[in-house]
Amino acid sequence: MAIIAELLGVGLALASGAQRVQILDKCDVRLERGEFVALVGPSGAGKSSLLRVLMGLVKPSEGEVRIDLPRERGRRNIALVFQDAKLLPWRRVESNVALGLEGLGLTSLERRSRIAAALDLVNLTAQIDRWPHQLSGGQRQRVGLARALAVEPELLLMDEPFGALDAITRSSLQDELLTVWRRTNKTILFVTHDIDEAIYLADRIIVLSGTPARIRGAFQTAKRPHVRSNQDTFRLAEEIRAKLGESSQLIEFEI
Amino acid sequence: MTMVKDFTGATFWRRSTLFDVLQPRSLAVLGVFIFIGGWECAARLNSSAAALIPTPSQIPAAWAGEIRGGFWIAAVESSLSHYILGVAIGSFLGVAAGVIAGVSAWCDAILSGVVRVLRPIPGLAWTPFAILWFGLTSTAAAFIIAIAVFWINFFAALSAVQAIDRDLMEVARAFGHGGFVGRLTKIALPAATPGILAGFRTGLGQAWMSVVAAELFGVPGIGARMMQAASLLATDLVVVYMLTMALLYSVTDIAFLAARRRLIAWQL
Numbered sequence: 001m002a003i004i005a006e007l008l009g010v011g012l013a014l015a016s017g018a019q020r021v022q023i024l025d026k027c028d029v030r031l032e033r034g035e036f037v038a039l040v041g042p043s044g045a046g047k048s049s050l051l052r053v054l055m056g057l058v059k060p061s062e063g064e065v066r067i068d069l070p071r072e073r074g075r076r077n078i079a080l081v082f083q084d085a086k087l088l089p090w091r092r093v094e095s096n097v098a099l100g101l102e103g104l105g106l107t108s109l110e111r112r113s114r115i116a117a118a119l120d121l122v123n124l125t126a127q128i129d130r131w132p133h134q135l136s137g138g139q140r141q142r143v144g145l146a147r148a149l150a151v152e153p154e155l156l157l158m159d160e161p162f163g164a165l166d167a168i169t170r171s172s173l174q175d176e177l178l179t180v181w182r183r184t185n186k187t188i189l190f191v192t193h194d195i196d197e198a199i200y201l202a203d204r205i206i207v208l209s210g211t212p213a214r215i216r217g218a219f220q221t222a223k224r225p226h227v228r229s230n231q232d233t234f235r236l237a238e239e240i241r242a243k244l245g246e247s248s249q250l251i252e253f254e255i
Numbered sequence: 256m257t258m259v260k261d262f263t264g265a266t267f268w269r270r271s272t273l274f275d276v277l278q279p280r281s282l283a284v285l286g287v288f289i290f291i292g293g294w295e296c297a298a299r300l301n302s303s304a305a306a307l308i309p310t311p312s313q314i315p316a317a318w319a320g321e322i323r324g325g326f327w328i329a330a331v332e333s334s335l336s337h338y339i340l341g342v343a344i345g346s347f348l349g350v351a352a353g354v355i356a357g358v359s360a361w362c363d364a365i366l367s368g369v370v371r372v373l374r375p376i377p378g379l380a381w382t383p384f385a386i387l388w389f390g391l392t393s394t395a396a397a398f399i400i401a402i403a404v405f406w407i408n409f410f411a412a413l414s415a416v417q418a419i420d421r422d423l424m425e426v427a428r429a430f431g432h433g434g435f436v437g438r439l440t441k442i443a444l445p446a447a448t449p450g451i452l453a454g455f456r457t458g459l460g461q462a463w464m465s466v467v468a469a470e471l472f473g474v475p476g477i478g479a480r481m482m483q484a485a486s487l488l489a490t491d492l493v494v495v496y497m498l499t500m501a502l503l504y505s506v507t508d509i510a511f512l513a514a515r516r517r518l519i520a521w522q523l
Contacts, residue, residue: 057428080429086422090445090521099441100430131521151430 004068004187005031005054005078005155011062011212012049022212023049027063029206029215031155036181036188038198038205040240046213047191048083051157054189055080069154074104079148081158085140087132093119093143094128100151118150121180138169145177149184158190162197171228174201195237200226207243217243309491314498317491326480331499334466334476337393338503341400341469342462346455348401349408354451356409357416358435358443370409378403379468391473399469404458411454415447449519456511463504 012024023046031037041047052058053065055078069077079100087096097115106114119125122142132140141161148156162170174197181188192198198205199221207216219240222232256268257275277285291311298310309317321327356363378399389395423442427433432441470478477496484492 055429057425076431082422082426082429084422086420086426088423088426088442088445090448090519092521099426099432102441103431103437133521147430 002033002068003030004033005029006066006068007050007054007060007063008066009063010050010053010060010065012046012053012058013061024053024060025212025214027208027213027215029054031187031189033154033187034185035204036190036202038202039189039191039208040193040195040198040205040244041208041213042244043193045209045211047193047208048159050208050213051080051159051189051191054078055157067155074106074110074152076100076104076151076153078155078157079151079153081141081144081148081156081161083160084164085132085137085144085161087140087143087147089132091132092128093124093130093132093135096132096143097146097150099147104151114150114152115146118146121149121183122146122176136169137165138173141165141173142176145180149180149186154187156186156188158188160191160193163192163194170197177201195240196229196233198240199233199236200228205240207240209244216246306488307490309494313491314494317489318495318498321492321495327495327499330475330477330480330496331503333393333474334470334478335503337396337400337469337474337476338462338466340393340397341465342404342458344397345401345404345462346408346458349405349458350412350451350455352405353409353412353454354416354439354443354447357413357447358439363413374406378465382469382472385469386472393474396466396469396474396476400462400465403465404462407458407461408451408454411457412447412451415450415454416443418450419443419446449522452515452518456508456515459507459511460504463500463507467500 007027007029010024010027010029011022013020013022015021027050029039029050039047039050049058053060056065056067067077071077088099091099094115097118098111101111101114115128116125119128122145124139124142124146127135127139127143132143135143144161145158162173165173177188178201180186190198190201202221203224205219205221207218208214209216219236221236227233257271258266258268260266274282295311298304298308318327352366356366381399381402385395385398389398419442423446424438427438427442432438466476467478467481470476471482473479477499481493481496484490484496
């Protein structure tokens with residue numbers, strides 16, 4: 001399988017007042033075309049920072065980001081789904097989805113068909129004329145996903161997209177996401193602090209923790225279709241938890 | 256029974272009271288009548304005050320006379336021209352400066368010292384310069400109004416832009432609009448529109464106050480006409496023009512609300 005995105009020894013230090021805080025340290029991540037990778041770690045570990053480095057929103061202070069994707073007309077290589085959807089409240093659903101398409105040189109006909117296709121993927125065609133404040137939390141998150149899908153990215157980065165949703169909505173959106181993934185063959189990097197969610201969704205799970213955050217290990221999940229919980233998922237969750245525990249002991253030790 | 260909303264927005268039913276039967280709207284009209292009646296009585300009972308305060312019953316005739324003489328139309332036209340010019344220039348420059356200072360930390364830092372010095376100076380204090388630079392002209396009146404309106408719009412726009420959710424700027428960058436123009440047109444301007452409009456509305460009201468003040472030194476208009484009337488003890492005319500201002504203010508405010516409904520439909 002072809003590697004489409006790679007972080008090589010990435011470190012990130014940000015200025016916080018007079019101090020420099022090391023957020024990421026020597027992170028290596030490799031993403032192959034079409035795979036679904038989950039990045040798990042405790043809140044505040046630096047998972048979102050890693051996404052932003054990959055996205056090119058933040059420059060790493062060490063190491064290298066390699067994106068091996070050709071530039072194509074009318075597309076963006078990478079798209080990001082935000083934690084609280086972050087829709088623009090002054091735009092209706094349709095033009096929220098259009099945000100990433102603006103400036104790509106599409107005709108209005110192309111643009112409209114891309115919006116329709118993206119909304120169809122997330123089953124929100126009927127809500128095309130709504131304002132964001134008229135949508136439920138789950139619907140808003142689906143618009144956020146459609147906005148990212150509309151630019152037809154090869155790599156889809158998702159930053160705890162279902163973290164703020166209730167359990168029932170979350171599990172139905174997880175299933176919808178898997179359907180979208182199968183239908184579009186995207187490469188997905190999915191950030192979450194929910195180990196069970198990671199096991200259910202991903203092929204591969206990368207564990208990030210500590211201060212500064214390092215990659216603590218990687219795990220392969222079972223063959224698809226995944227089930228929500230059985231002996232194997234339980235065992236894997238325990239292993240991942242143990243890995244996270246190790247690194248937190250490590251921090252205490254370092255102090 | 257009447258359905259009532261409490262301050263949390265929750266609704267409940269309670270027995271109708273006299274208040275519900277009369278409705279706030281009709282109570283408002285009633286209040287106006289009581290006010291005018293009380294004024295009329297007070298003015299008539301105290302005959303020594305006749306030269307100092309007109310009775311409400313004199314007003315319609317005075318108003319009609321003023322219109323027949325052509326003074327009213329001329330004064331309103333002239334004040335409106337000062338008002339519109341002053342509001343347009345002051346609001347435009349105020350919003351532009353406020354948005355730029357809000358988007359660019361550099362501009363904000365550079366402007367903040369100048370702002371601190373100029374801001375406390377009221378528009379009226381510029382009257383000597385207005386006369387020196389523009390003479391007793393409409394431009395001078397518009398200039399004074401524009402200064403008053405400028406600061407209101409500047410601060411409203413600045414704080415509206417500064418209050419924008421920073422994450423939305425990241426959304427803009429993630430979807431290819433990370434440049435200055437992209438952030439300005441895709442995020443800053445639409446997100447700040449409600450705050451900018453609130454400032455603009457305050458400016459619309461404030462500008463009417465400045466109109467009177469700006470015309471006191473002799474530029475023809477409502478303010479000048481009021482001063483003439485007062486010097487002749489024609490207090491009924493003073494009241495006619497006070498009511499004229501109230502009327503014009505209401506008209507501009509209603510027009511503004513109609514326009515705002517279109518501009519920020521997403522909030523309603």
